[in-house]
Amino acid sequence: MAVKLRLKRMGRRHRAFFRLNAIDGRAPRDGRVIEHLGFYDPVNQDKTKQFEANLDRCRYWLDHGAVPSETVSSLLKKAGIEHSALRLPKPGKPKAKPAEGESKPAEAASA
Numbered sequence: 001m002a003v004k005l006r007l008k009r010m011g012r013r014h015r016a017f018f019r020l021n022a023i024d025g026r027a028p029r030d031g032r033v034i035e036h037l038g039f040y041d042p043v044n045q046d047k048t049k050q051f052e053a054n055l056d057r058c059r060y061w062l063d064h065g066a067v068p069s070e071t072v073s074s075l076l077k078k079a080g081i082e083h084s085a086l087r088l089p090k091p092g093k094p095k096a097k098p099a100e101g102e103s104k105p106a107e108a109a110s111a
Contacts (some may be wrong), residue, residue: 002025002065002067003022003023003024003025003031003034003061003064003066003067003083004024004028004066004067004068004069004073005021005037005061005062005066005069005072005073005076006019006021006023007019007021007071007072008029008033008071009029010019016042016043017042017043017049018039018040018041018042018043019033019036019039020022020036020037020038020039020040020053020058020072020075021033021034021035021036021037022034022035022037022057022066025067034107035057035061036062037053037054037057037058038051038052038053038054039052040049051075051078051079053079055057055076055077055079055081058076058081059081062083062085062086063083065085066085067071067085067087068085068086068087070087070088072107073087073088074088077095077100081104104109108109
């Protein structure tokens with residue numbers, strides 16, 4: 001059984017909050033939960049109360065092979081967990097290279 005650390009959507013329309021759970025990877029997003037680990041409320045203005053989790057249990061699941069989602073990885077990283085299983089997005093996007101035949105706008109204006 002592949003365990004994943006995922007967010008489960010709760011709340012009402014336009015006022016969502018999320019529960020952090022350890023879930024079987026084959027289960028749907030809002031399906032059966034193995035263990036409730038915390039919550040994330042992005043609407044809450046107080047940054048200290050926006051994300052609360054049982055970090056010891058999160059570290060336990062990471063040590064036992066659980067794979068976190070990218071959002072959960074970034075939340076755990078901000079909470080102070082350093083682990084090799086955290087899948088963090090790469091910083092910045094690669095810049096698009098101009099096509100070979102196209103010239104820069106400054107060169108076109110001077111010609």
